[in-house]
Amino acid sequence: MSRQKKATIRDVAAAAGVSVTTVSDALSGKGRLPEATRERVHAVAEQLSYRPSAIARGLRSDGLGLIAICIAPAGGGGVLTDVGYWAAIVTHASQAILSTGHAPVLLPHNVEMLGKLRLPLDGAIVVDPLERDPVLAYFERKRIHCLTIGRDLQRDSGIWVDDDTREGVRQLLLATLPVGTCLGFIRVGPMKSYIGDAVDGARDWAAERGGRLLVQAGASMDAPQVEAAVKALLDGGAHALIAQNDRLALRVLEALRSLGKRVPGDVRLLSAADAPELSRAEPAISAAQAHPARLAELAAARLQDIIRGSGDVSNAKVPMDIFPRASAPGLSG
Amino acid sequence: MSRQKKATIRDVAAAAGVSVTTVSDALSGKGRLPEATRERVHAVAEQLSYRPSAIARGLRSDGLGLIAICIAPAGGGGVLTDVGYWAAIVTHASQAILSTGHAPVLLPHNVEMLGKLRLPLDGAIVVDPLERDPVLAYFERKRIHCLTIGRDLQRDSGIWVDDDTREGVRQLLLATLPVGTCLGFIRVGPMKSYIGDAVDGARDWAAERGGRLLVQAGASMDAPQVEAAVKALLDGGAHALIAQNDRLALRVLEALRSLGKRVPGDVRLLSAADAPELSRAEPAISAAQAHPARLAELAAARLQDIIRGSGDVSNAKVPMDIFPRASAPGLSG
DNA sequence: CCGGCAAGAAGAAACGTTTCTTCATTCAGG
DNA sequence: CCTGAATGAAGAAACGTTTCTTCTTGCCGG
Structure with a gap:
């Protein structure tokens, strides 16, 4: 059983007897064309197992809109710790990034792996950066727009949002x-x-x-x-x-x-x-x-400002709440 | 302050007085050219803040090689639970995927978000799928090669690896x-x-x-x-x-x-x-x-076989170890 | 001097989609 | 009959890189 070559939009157009424009319009829902044509194109695409190239689309149109989220490791031997906080950051940052029309991608905090990935990133958020964070430096070197949730204590530049x-x-x-x-x-x-x-x-x-x-x-x-x-x-x-x-x-x-x-x-x-x-x-x-949800939202909004080249993006500090409990009760007023 | 248009390889070639082939070779380390030419090209690229389009490279060459890892939610209200197991799966699967020359991308187990992302995925691993897992169905619909760690109990088809x-x-x-x-x-x-x-x-x-x-x-x-x-x-x-x-x-x-x-x-x-x-x-x-590391390795290897079109990819079951401890001591003899 | 090889380099085409421009046909109104 | 608008559609170019083919020049050996 030999491998089939991947069908392109040209193959679908030829098999459906229309132009590639018509195929593109039919599958994207754009353009002006009768329902019968649209259905014929869909049928042919299904028959040929046509899968549009997201890479080609990204090249021609609006890129892939990828925003990386990288979380620097904490101590304690595990790959990932502070998991509740981390999960909240990922969840809320992902939602905020999506609402800006971008696509959040959770990536490893590892320069070698990032270098191999060579993804077309529009921007990146580094969470809880280390001192002299290597991933932060990598993004800067590659001219990928970046900000941090938390700060690199050995770094003066860069935009950040952080809890107070x-x-x-x-x-x-x-x-x-x-x-x-x-x-x-x-x-x-x-x-x-x-x-x-x-x-x-x-x-x-x-x-x-x-x-x-x-x-x-x-x-x-x-x-x-x-x-x-x-x-x-x-x-x-x-x-x-x-x-x-x-x-x-x-x-x-x-x-x-x-x-x-x-x-x-x-x-x-x-x-x-x-x-x-x-x-x-x-x-x-x-x-x-801490307020990870608020931090994540502020970070995503600022990153978008940075990507769009808005002139003056400032850092942000989010106040914390305090909860005295039985282990250290509140002092009487 | 007006926005600068992004420099392309053509801009670098013109500024360096060479062809785009020479720029490509100089920056990639391929081709035959003298060190002086290479350095000149690098200097010009730096000066123009040139950033190669990973999308264009992916389109011309070998794609982006993205493999998604999606973890189905467990119970308990949090976004992510069973975190130790999860972290081990991600770590080991990422490493295994990288060793096959692909790029692991951790993505949300969410069809709507996946649909918006529209990433050029070569394959996907769904971890601990739900019954009638919607993300699994999505990948099948989009003709994205997929396998599962754990099984969808309401699904007969598909390749899986699982603990016994x-x-x-x-x-x-x-x-x-x-x-x-x-x-x-x-x-x-x-x-x-x-x-x-x-x-x-x-x-x-x-x-x-x-x-x-x-x-x-x-x-x-x-x-x-x-x-x-x-x-x-x-x-x-x-x-x-x-x-x-x-x-x-x-x-x-x-x-x-x-x-x-x-x-x-x-x-x-x-x-x-x-x-x-x-x-x-x-x-x-x-x-x-359980043995998440072994599972992850087996999964990544099988997914590569599936992507390459190897004929006969089979499921795998990994034996577990048991540890009687004080809460339920081992029976004597 | 001639031929072969190596080094340096350029030009063109490929990759697969989207979008813009232009064309053809039909219908309706003046 | 003529003109304008709407519908359906196609062709070409764009997007930005990589790769393949071909060319040019210089050097060395016979």
Whole structure:
């Protein structure tokens, strides 16, 4: 059984006894032609298993309108973490991109793979970029319009949208920690803007409320490593702990249990990022909540402005909400 | 400030004083030309901010080689669940697809969005298809080569690769449940092949070991719903529970705690799918383990065979491993 | 000097669709 | 009968790159 050559619009036109214009019009629903002609063309196209070349269409018309979404890896060994946040970003960014007439394509945060793909991208959104993010640099090199959700802390240029994590964390700590508390900040994985901002927010709080801040980077999200980091902070005098995000906060809670510490009796626990699991934990964990949906929408809108060459596209910061819960109750008014 | 028209290869050729062939050769590293010419062309391209049209290249040469990966939604309200499994599938399938010279593109499991995208796809992999999966039907309609990881239970045609969940669950139950046990199976969300197979495997076990099988579908993954489903099974006489997957198993464990049941003293607990979290739970939960990496590799290889028109592409079933743990210890001898 | 080979290069066509321009026919109204 | 409008349709060119074929020049060896 030999392979059939792919049918082109010329083959369909010849078999239907019309011009390629008529085939194009018949299949696209454009043009002026009688229903009988349109149906004949459809029948022939079906018979020949004709499949229009999206590449040819893209070349002639309006391109393919591809917008990449690349999510930089977080720490913790998995390919993808912070999954609730990530899923929300993808969902909302995809919808926003589609509403601008573009096509969202989720691509790996991997320069080698992007180089092999060589897709005709109109633009790209990099989520939670690393410091000196290689994918961000790649897009710039290839002159692909790009912006970030979160910021590359080692990069001055580029448009970004980000949560106001610094202010959110500061407000959360103001609302939950007594004056002069010694606070331990636990982080894991590569430095990202939301981590840097959270640490800055904790510093702001400490300066305002006469607290002390200890920062500890864990080697990984594995239980023994988290436990070691927690222990180091407790030994350093910390009576409150804030974790960089929800997953780490849950790990810290487990570690505190293993170490025989009561929450919030012995140690208050907070998270710089919220998730449904935190409110379901025992005790429910206090957190500052990001707004991934809003971020995604702002990002998509700005990227479109960039692509269209609108003159003055500015960065955006989205305020966070704070939720004091049982792990670090709100201070009485 | 007026918009600059995009530079084409013709513009570069004119500015560099060479033909378009020479520009193409210089930028691609092909052809025979002196280094000085090559450098001159590069300089001009840079000066003109020339960006080659990947669409034009794809049309003339070898297409874009896009392979879509679409993951059908599971239950539980989130856009994406079973995230560890999902991340493994994406990672390994992406690598396998790249090694065949194609480009993996993760796309939404959404016919409307796929229709708007109109990407020049050479093939597609649908992961965990729904019954009468609409995306699967879309790809067939558009004559896009397709296979599935997991099966559409309401579809006879199409190539698939799948875990041998039926046999894996049967073996797990044989290894952990005493003769005559009344077993409750909890499931949530749309029917998928791995769920159907797991139920069948449990039925096989019940037939062999004189057990009784009760199947309960939860309305969602929320704690009250899971608790209601667990309670219904316990009231029905179940002394062992098996959850469709890891996330649900963890929820069932929480529900059992809320209901004051000891695991495994009052009720044995098992999961039809494993994850690291299950071995970290208290008690560690017995599970059958899928092999997403192997599945992804087999899928990518078969899809390539399908695309190349190789005559006889067959389905594949991958055996599972079983891990008896404290929640349902292995039967002695 | 002549012929062959290698290096450098250009021109034309291909890829498959869309769109713009032009043409032909028919019908209706003045 | 003539003119204008509407309908149906075709042909050519555009889109931007790659590739194939052919040509030119210079060098070397017989």
